Amino acid sequence: MTKLDQIRAAESRLLLQTYERNPILFVRGEGVHLVDEDGAKFLDLLSGIGVNALGYAHPAIERAIVNQSRALIHTSNLFYHEGQAELALRLTERTGMDRVFFSNTGTEAWEGALKLARAHAGLLRSEGKQIGTKFLALEQSFHGRTYGSMSTTYKAKYREPFAPGVPGVEFVKFNDVADLRAKFSDDVCAILVESIQGEGGIRPLMQEFFAEARKLADSTGAFLIVDEIQAGMGRTGKWCGYQHYRIQPDVITLAKPIAGGIPLGAILCTEEAARAIHAGMHGTTFGGGPLACAVAIAVIDAIENEDLLNHATEVGDYFQQQLRDLARKHECIKDVRGKGLMLAAELDSADLAKLTVAEMLKRHIVINCTSDTVLRFLPPYILERKHVDEAIKALDEIFTENTAAVSAAHQNAGGNSLG
Numbered sequence: 001m002t003k004l005d006q007i008r009a010a011e012s013r014l015l016l017q018t019y020e021r022n023p024i025l026f027v028r029g030e031g032v033h034l035v036d037e038d039g040a041k042f043l044d045l046l047s048g049i050g051v052n053a054l055g056y057a058h059p060a061i062e063r064a065i066v067n068q069s070r071a072l073i074h075t076s077n078l079f080y081h082e083g084q085a086e087l088a089l090r091l092t093e094r095t096g097m098d099r100v101f102f103s104n105t106g107t108e109a110w111e112g113a114l115k116l117a118r119a120h121a122g123l124l125r126s127e128g129k130q131i132g133t134k135f136l137a138l139e140q141s142f143h144g145r146t147y148g149s150m151s152t153t154y155k156a157k158y159r160e161p162f163a164p165g166v167p168g169v170e171f172v173k174f175n176d177v178a179d180l181r182a183k184f185s186d187d188v189c190a191i192l193v194e195s196i197q198g199e200g201g202i203r204p205l206m207q208e209f210f211a212e213a214r215k216l217a218d219s220t221g222a223f224l225i226v227d228e229i230q231a232g233m234g235r236t237g238k239w240c241g242y243q244h245y246r247i248q249p250d251v252i253t254l255a256k257p258i259a260g261g262i263p264l265g266a267i268l269c270t271e272e273a274a275r276a277i278h279a280g281m282h283g284t285t286f287g288g289g290p291l292a293c294a295v296a297i298a299v300i301d302a303i304e305n306e307d308l309l310n311h312a313t314e315v316g317d318y319f320q321q322q323l324r325d326l327a328r329k330h331e332c333i334k335d336v337r338g339k340g341l342m343l344a345a346e347l348d349s350a351d352l353a354k355l356t357v358a359e360m361l362k363r364h365i366v367i368n369c370t371s372d373t374v375l376r377f378l379p380p381y382i383l384e385r386k387h388v389d390e391a392i393k394a395l396d397e398i399f400t401e402n403t404a405a406v407s408a409a410h411q412n413a414g415g416n417s418l419g
């Protein structure tokens with residue numbers, strides 16, 4: 001029995017069976033590559049689902065972890081430490097927001113943002129304003145797995161087994177301005193969007209829709225809350241996705257790449273939103289601990305010192321162009337979209353998408369598939385053109401070899417899954 005087999009057997013006995021893991025045991029990483037137990041290198045175009053922004057074994061992260069863990073790992077939020085204000089300053093300066101609350105994960109940041117919206121609406125009511133408690137979320141949205149996040153996440157498969165969810169959520173058709181107008185009223189305390197939907201298939205918001213959401217929210221004092229957990233912290237070539245639209249939200253959430261792989265999330269809000277929160281209303285034991293803050297500061301500094309926002313734009317544009325060229329050659333690619341290094345190629349069949357992910361893995365390239373048919377690319381920001389070329393060559397081979405086979409199998413199976 002290999003070490004991987006032993007681990008698989010133990011996990012199947014001991015863990016809740018929530019994950020369908022790929023049968024690979026990664027033991028370390030270097031730059032944009034992961035390395036398995038046999039020393040084989042894999043080009044990582046997923047970066048732990050959009051987390052490892054600086055790739056693996058980046059010296060700035062290693063230094064921050066070593067230094068901070070020697071000094072202080074945890075104090076709780078009962079005491080001051082050096083990191084929170086310093087990190088909050090870096091984040092507010094780069095986002096145009098005023099204040100920060102640190103959490104541990106994305107879903108927890110999103111929960112806090114929802115609580116902030118309802119608390120703020122309560123404050124406005126106490127000041128005589130007419131505003132309700134309803135959330136307008138978008139179809140195809142994904143905001144996480146805890147109750148509030150799950151309840152504002154669109155797909156039924158994430159919500160229904162755990163019903164009833166948090167009440168007061170209505171979904172608006174994605175990018176449908178008329179539907180947004182029809183569903184908005186003074187009952188709404190917040191409009192909830194991702195600037196670029198991640199799990200929903202790398203779908204950017206339309207400028208017109210985003211602007212209308214801002215306008216409607218302003219008309220009643222409701223919040224526009226933007227989930228930047230996947231798109232934020234430089235992935236799209238700007239610090240946040242909404243900055244491409246020149247629209248300023250009331251509240252944003254960050255997580256995933258913020259501390260380069262150490263768990264950390266953040267809610268950023270305006271001074272007006274912060275009026276709704278006073279001591280004891282919200283909190284966390286671990287959130288914003290010294291270690292996570294020190295690493296996040298090192299990540300932001302490295303992104304700037306290495307000019308990685310411009311690099312993500314440049315390599316991302318190249319990647320997108322190569323995918324578009326590939327789409328001209330292979331009809332199975334229905335659409336290519338995204339910004340910077342948050343990219344997708346939508347295929348015409350779920351079977352082919354699944355097969356492509358597996359075939360890429362056989363060629364030692366890690367990608368994933370979201371929304372059944374969408375190949376998703378969330379590589380580390382240090383990706384280079386030569387890595388893009390390697391991925392495009394592999395995709396070209398896979399589509400050349402497999403599109404005919406998949407469509408034949410599809411027809412034979414009467415359209416059923418290849419399994």
Ligand code: PLP
Pocket residue numbers: 105106107108110142143144145194198199227228229230231255256
């Ligand atoms: N929001 C968005 C846009 C996400 O992509 C995710 C995770 O994929 C989450 C929230 C939840 O984050 P976490 O898994 O850290 O709880």
